[in-house]
Amino acid sequence: xxxxxxxxxxxxxxxxxxxxxxxxxxxxxxxxxxxxxxxxxxxxxxxxxxxxxxxxxxxxxxxxxxxxxxxxxxxxxxxxxxxxxxxxxxxxxxxxxxxxxxxxxxxxxxxxxxxxxxxxxxxxxxxxxxxxxxxxxxxxxxxxxxxxxxxxxxxxxxxxxxxxxxxxxxxxxxxxxxxxxxxxxxxxxxxxxxxxxxxxxxxxxxxxxxxxxxxxxxxxxxxxxxxxxxxxxxxxxxxxxxxxxxxxxxxxxxxxxxxxxxxxxxxxxxxxxxxxxxxxxxxxxxxxxxxxxxxxxxxxxxxxxxxxxxxxxxxxxxxxxxxxxxxxxxxxxxxxxxxxxxxxxxxxxxxxxxxxxxxxxxxxxxxxxxxxxxxxxxxxxxxxxxxxxxxxxxxxxxxxxxxxxxxxxxxxxxxxxxxxxxxxxxx
Numbered sequence: 001x002x003x004x005x006x007x008x009x010x011x012x013x014x015x016x017x018x019x020x021x022x023x024x025x026x027x028x029x030x031x032x033x034x035x036x037x038x039x040x041x042x043x044x045x046x047x048x049x050x051x052x053x054x055x056x057x058x059x060x061x062x063x064x065x066x067x068x069x070x071x072x073x074x075x076x077x078x079x080x081x082x083x084x085x086x087x088x089x090x091x092x093x094x095x096x097x098x099x100x101x102x103x104x105x106x107x108x109x110x111x112x113x114x115x116x117x118x119x120x121x122x123x124x125x126x127x128x129x130x131x132x133x134x135x136x137x138x139x140x141x142x143x144x145x146x147x148x149x150x151x152x153x154x155x156x157x158x159x160x161x162x163x164x165x166x167x168x169x170x171x172x173x174x175x176x177x178x179x180x181x182x183x184x185x186x187x188x189x190x191x192x193x194x195x196x197x198x199x200x201x202x203x204x205x206x207x208x209x210x211x212x213x214x215x216x217x218x219x220x221x222x223x224x225x226x227x228x229x230x231x232x233x234x235x236x237x238x239x240x241x242x243x244x245x246x247x248x249x250x251x252x253x254x255x256x257x258x259x260x261x262x263x264x265x266x267x268x269x270x271x272x273x274x275x276x277x278x279x280x281x282x283x284x285x286x287x288x289x290x291x292x293x294x295x296x297x298x299x300x301x302x303x304x305x306x307x308x309x310x311x312x313x314x315x316x317x318x319x320x321x322x323x324x325x326x327x328x329x330x331x332x333x334x335x336x337x338x339x340x341x342x343x344x345x346x347x348x349x350x351x352x353x354x355x356x357x358x359x360x361x362x363x364x365x366x367x368x369x370x371x372x373x374x375x376x377x378x379x380x381x382x383x384x385x386x387x388x389x390x391x392x393x394x395x396x397x398x399x400x401x402x403x404x405x406x407x408x409x410x411x412x413x414x415x416x417x418x419x420x421x422x423x424x425x426x427x
Contacts, residue, residue: 002051004073006066009040009337016040017065017208018072023055029075036072039208043304043337051075063208139365140165140219142282146172162215169222209302220361224399228359231412234420235375235390241422254320258375259295259349262394263319264426265418266370267291267312270345273411277344279365280402294343294363295323297330298353304330305363307343316427351375357393367399368408370415 006016020037023029034046035055056076060066137160141148144165151168153160195201206214238261249256270277270291279286293311297304306326308314314322329335345366350358351374358371373393380389394415396408 001056002053002075003071004035004050004075006038006060006068006070006072007047008068009038009043009045013040013068013337015065015067018060018062019044019208020062021058022046023049025055025058027055028078029053029055037333039212040337043335043340044209044333045335045337046333049075053077137162137165140169143223143280144169162219166215166218166222207301209299213302216364217361220364223364224362224367225401226359226362226397227400227403227405227408228395228397229405229408229412230357230393230395231416233392233394233416234380235392236420237422238419239375239390241424241427245427249317249320252317254317255324256316256320257323258392259323259347259372260316260320261419261422262370262372262415263293263295263311263323263347264316265415265422266345266347267293268418269411269414271312272414273407275403275407276368276396276398276411278367278402279344280367280399285402288344290344292342292344294346294366295326296346296348296360297327299331304335304340305343305346306330306335306339307341309342346370347372351392357395359395360397362397362399367402368411369397371395371397 009016016038017040018036019039022034022036029035029049029052031050031052032048035049037044037046053075054077055073057074058072059074060070060072066072138148140146140162146165146168148160148165151160151164153164235258238258242256242258242261246256274287275285277288277291279288290310291312293308294305295308297306306329308319308322308326311319311322326335326339329339343363343366346363346369348358348360348369349372350360351372354374357373360369360371362369371394373395375390375392377388378391379386380391381387382389394412396412398408
């Protein structure tokens with residue numbers, strides 16, 4: 001008998017959600033064959049079977065969240081009887097709880113007369129559990145000067161989750177000051193329900209990925225004052241170079257896309273303007289010496305941003321290969337958790353869906369994001385004459401706490417000039 005456990009998908013990840021069981025109880029499975037799909041704070045992934053045999057029992061149902069190293073299923077030898085009641089092996093109260101949160105035994109109960117000491121130690125334990133939150137939660141708490149121990153956590157063993165702290169911050173912002181009497185104007189009615197009884201609607205629960213995207217977007221909107229600058233770029237030079245080199249790149253096993261050209265130029269711009277490759281830590285500016293480029297990838301059920309580490313060390317061919325690799329593995333859920341972390345700047349491409357340009361939210365804790373619009377042939381003025389050229393609008397969204405309009409203008413002007421005059425030697 002082999003126990004299947006919730007894997008540790010990164011140092012800061014304490015729990016995972018079972019999104020889908022790929023195999024059913026009674027199914028045969030080979031070692032390393034995909035067994036189930038999970039979703040964590042960082043990445044969605046298919047988890048391979050640790051052994052060959054028959055799936056004899058499923059202990060955690062789809063949609064449930066459990067701590068890492070919790071047993072989620074068992075695999076037996078061929079011919080072994082499978083459990084007829086998946087999920088019955090765990091008591092209801094124990095599902096989703098780590099071992100430390102199990103019911104106390106007689107050995108752990110306090111002795112008579114020790115109630116006061118027990119209460120104090122229990123309170124200390126509760127504060128300790130709340131403090132054992134993810135690095136992201138602690139960072140949010142630090143930025144907003146919030147004491148985590150004052151928040152009632154809803155996570156495992158009272159852990160404070162990202163949603164807990166976002167809700168706490170939001171309620172603190174909307175709560176009236178204790179010393180001031182606040183009267184709500186009659187013209188500002190309380191928010192009503194999103195639909196009315198009897199209305200023709202179809203309601204489905206959010207997927208785990210959609211919930212996490214929602215949390216990240218709310219966090220970004222709450223954290224950064226977003227400002228946008230849009231530049232128009234003539235892509236005639238890039239288009240000509242792409243047409244010239246596309247076959248050679250394909251022979252080398254790489255797809256030469258417009259995104260690769262844009263990434264190459266953006267990396268050069270980040271070297272030139274390091275303020276755009278920085279982060280804010282309280283009252284400090286953290287300049288990132290590495291350029292870790294995030295490439296937003298649209299999935300059927302959401303969006304993920306895999307990261308190309310040390311992207312400035314790659315030439316155009318290397319970037320083309322890396323972009324194709326992370327995008328392909330993102331769509332097939334084969335990314336590792338560390339491949340969606342530590343990004344310093346992100347490129348997103350709404351233009352592939354026909355958008356003229358985009359106004360994306362910043363991928364925290366970064367301070368800027370570049371959006372690429374659709375590349376279309378348009379009438380433009382060239383040397384006082386009207387000509388048809390492939391044109392694209394690029395947008396820089398930036399955190400105005402750190403990046404000013406002048407910084408954004410210089411960054412985009414650099415990108416525009418490089419793209420319109422791309423030198424073949426830069427490849």
